[in-house]
Structure formats: structure tokens, C-alpha cells
Amino acid sequence: MARRPRELDEDDVRSRANPRGTRPRSKQRPAHEDAVDAFVVAVDRGRYLVLAGDTEVTAMRARELGRKSIVVGDRVGVVGTIDDSPDALVRIVRLDERDTVLRRTADDNDEHERVIVANADQLVIVSALADPEPSFGLIDRCLVAALAAGIEPVLCLTKSDLASPQLVTERYAALDLPAVTTHRGGSLDALRDLLIGHVSVLVGHSGVGKSTLINALVPSADRATGVVSAIGKGRHTSSSAVALRLPDDAGWVIDTPGVRSFGLAHVGPDDLLWAFPDLEDGANLCLPGCEHLSTEVGCRLDAWVADGHSTPERLAAFRQLLVSR
Template sequence: MTLARRLRDFDEDDVRVRPGRRGSRPRTRRRPAHEDAVTGFVTAVDRGRYRCLLGDRMVTAMRARELGRKGVVVGDRVALVGDVSGDPDALARIVRVHPRSSALRRTADDTEPFERIIVANADRLVIVTALADPPPRPRMIDRCLVAAHDAGLDPLLCLTKSDLASPDELLAIYAPLGVPYVVTHHATELDELREHLTGRTSVLVGHSGVGKSTLVNALVPEARRAVSHVNAVTGRGRHTSSSAIAFELPEGGWIIDTPGVRSFGLAHVKPEDVVAAFPDLAEGATRCPRGCDHLQPDCALDAWAAEGHADPHRLDSMRRLLANRADTDTD
């Protein structure tokens, strides 16, 4: 090699790159700060697109790559960048999900290990149950009460179709719990329900056909939610809501309508939290042997219910949940 060659200035063209490498650019975990991001409220999710309320306009957005696998659900408060004009062809990007104050979760069933968040940042769970057509299902109500307790939501029992059956028997079951309730008739007499919902973010949960969408249409006329009739043979309603969607109440606050469910899996809830969600059985549980799982013959809750301190059906419901949870733990 000549002296002139050795004294020549080197540049990046002289750097040899090992074959098979994608490049020599150093990788970094630093992400853009997006200090100019604005905050929006997610009102609906549809096939990878998110409807977000930003001030007085709706913005359509997609997830940014920097979110990774972090999910975005209705009720989330998110940071938006990009085109936030709200124009028909505009598309913003969600770059951050703000910390959640609550998360309502469910699994497909009690053996499913993967939970999913239904709604974020709600503070009230409205358990909508028809008094007839379809008939009430107390075990479903119990599951929803456990989910509310787990998520830190205030429960509200909303009994619909009171023109078809009396609410007295069902209310007697839950009277010891002190759960607030409202009784409605064909989505009328909703003043009391409005009082419970105004100024809050409430999520409606219940079986198909119990009247959730009918309630939403009565509370927010412009919602125009599709409603269905209950099958006279099976006693089941047809799913008219395919995903959760939030509506702003005229009096202030939000209601979030969710698809009708046939089950509400609680595989993610710890056994002690299941028991804590049955306060009517709590005093009787203090008589149990140490370490009692409430599934054994020496459990004191049997005598507690036999003495009339608790409804035996409630005890049976709690034990079903615990037994299903125990099966999950041993899988």
C-alpha cells in the first residue's frame, strides 16, 4: 500500500459491514416524547379504528407502533398526535394510554386464563336484569357483583320489564347487601335511574334481550341503538350490540352500552376476593375453621344459612364460583 493511500481520509464508504446484518445504525429504546399530544376520550372501537372525543369534535385514530401490545378500550383517556382535525378522511395516532382509574375485566369462562378489559375508567356498574322474558338469573347477578367488587365499581341493580313480573322476590334476595336498585317499565319512569347516572361514567352489563339498548335509547335519544326481541322458545335475545360504545348523557356523565353476554367468567378474580364480594356471608365465615375454603363439610356457613342468617341460594352461588375457581387453579 502506498503512502498516499495510507494518508487518505477515510469516510463511511470505507466501513466494512458484516454480511447478513440489517445495517450499522445503532438501535435505541428512546421513543418520541410527543410533547404536542392532546388528550382524547375513547368512545368506540371498530376494527382497529378508535373514535375519540376531543373537545367538541370526534376524531378517528389508530394505534401507534410505540404502544406495543398495550390495548386500548372504550373509556380510555389517550394521547393523540397527527391529524386531529376530525375531518372525514383524517386519521390521528394514539401514542399513549393514560393511567386507568378502574378496569372492568372478564374472561370467556371460569377456566379461561386470559382476561380482557371491557371498559376503562368507569365508576358504576349497572347490572341490567329483566324480571321476565328472559327470566332473571341471580347467579349472573352474583357474578357481576363480584366483577364490580374486583374493579372497584359501585354496583346498581336495574330491573326492567316490571309490567311482566313483580320485583319483590328478586329484591328480597339482595336486600341484605344494600345494593341500590331501580325498577323500570318499558324504559319509562327513568328519573330515578338518571339520578344514579348523572355525573358518572356507568357501564351497562346484562344478558341479551334484557333491555340495555332500549334504556340507552330512552336516556340518549340520538343514540339510536338497535333493539331485539327475545326468542319465545329459547328465552334468549339476539345480540344487537357487537362492541362497547359510550354515549354522553344530556344531564352530564356517560353511559357505556356493552354487548349482551351469556356468561361472565371470573378466572382472574382471587378466591378471597370472591368471598369478599358476598358481604351477607362474611359474618358467618368468621365461624369457619382456619384456612377454610368454604367447600368442605366442616364449613360453618352451612349452619349460618340454616339458621336463617343468609339465603341458601347465595351460599350455593358463592360455592359454585369458588369451585370453578379451584378447578382453574389446578389446571
């Protein structure tokens, strides 16, 4: 005979004191109406150096921000005691909307975008004229990334005492690209004039003289031995970007580590033409769906170049970017 299930009553129900999870979670977040506006000047392993008014202080990210990425150049809101004591620590509780975002990928096949800096309005592409030779591939990629992000590009050609800038400036003449030349010990007035009133990020290969420029523009930067981490007090590092204020509060320069590559996986093929305006009208003559790779599939760009509207080098650079991305 099947046993009848025992009927349970109140005495059979086990109870625990202060059971976990009995208090419903609230979706309300603190308003933090007292948050102070700040500017992120450095990031180091989950800690952030922010400038609130005239005071630099170390900050942590508040939990309510979740997994939102915070990078150099971000405008944020912070709460806590803001002073210049070594132990001062505040929390970032708000991430303001970004005006611009400069991104790159590790390579052209990497789908993971890396945000380099936020809210920069000018990208200074630093290239040596010799030792090392100019990397037109990197210059082209930086131009595409800047224009796709709505950031104005500037070309800074260093070591002009070793080689003439004519070849480089002629290559980008169609872009009407601002370009300045520098050499060790020479005047930086032309470059400084372009930086005034802007948030400028400097990008270039290692060895092109970027740190030398920064040290001359911001004498207190001491970039010869790398960035002095404001979080690690005295520990030198050059592995991340850092924002430095120009003298007389004339603007900001954001120094970045030397890059080996500048992937454009995040940039669409049509966006590449923004860096090649001398080819854009020629591309409009092509048939719909043209991949712009060769005349064999009906591309009109070769004829456009032959008519003198651009140069074979520029067309080759454009097609190289199309193939590699």
C-alpha cells in the same frame, strides 16, 4: 502437506453501500409534548374513535405503544390534525393510567382475561324480571367482578310491568345494593339520577332491554339497529362496546353487547366474599384453610345461615361460584 490458510487483507473484505443495521437503534421515544387529551369511545378492528375536546376523530395506535391494549373508556393522548372532516386521522401516542378495569374471562377455565372497559366507576347490571327470567348466576358474577375491580354496582330491573321485583330485591338486600325498576314507556328518572356524574357501564343478557334503555337515555344513540360505526360510516354493528355521552354532558354510559357468560377465572376465592357480605362474618368462624363447601369438612356457614344471618339461596349461590371458578 497441509495448506496454510491464506492471510486476508483489506482488499478481501466485501463492503456494501448503505448496509442495513449499521445505525444503532435509539431507545429514546418521542416526548409528544403537544399530545392532546382524548377519551376512547369506540374500538373497531384496530382503529379507535376518540373524543378530543368536542371533536370525534378516528385514531390509530402509535408503534411506540407496543402491544398495550386500548379499550373503550381509556384516557389517551393523541397527535395529528383534529377536525371533523371524514378523512381526519390522528395517532394515539400515550395511554394514561387507568383508575379501574372491568375484566371477564370467556369461562371459568379460561386464563385469558378480557378487558371490557376502563375507568368506569359504576356497573349497571341490567336484568329483566320476565321474558327472560332473572339470571341470578350472571348477577352474582357481575357483582363479584365489579367489587373486585373497585366499581360500584347498581341493579336495574326491567319489564317490571310483567313481574314483581320483590324476589330479586330481597335476594340482594344484605348488599345494600342500589336498585331501580323500569318498564317500557315508563319514567327513567330514578335510573338517570343514578347515572349523573358517573361513567357507567351497562351489562346484561341479550333481550333484557338494554338497547331500549340506551335509546331512551341518549335519544341520538339509535341502538335499535346496533352501533353506527364511526369508523365505517354507516355500517351498523353491535359486536363491541361504545361510550355515549348523556344529554347536557351529565355523564357517560357505556353500552356492551349482550353476554352469554361472565367468567371469573381472574378473581380469587377470597374475593368472592365481597359480593356476599352476609356470609363474610360466618366464613371468619371457619377453621383456617376451610374451602366453605360443606359441613363435612368443618364449614360453619350452614350454621350461620340456620341462625338467620343469610339465606340458603345465598349460600348455594356462593358455593356454586366457588365450585365453578
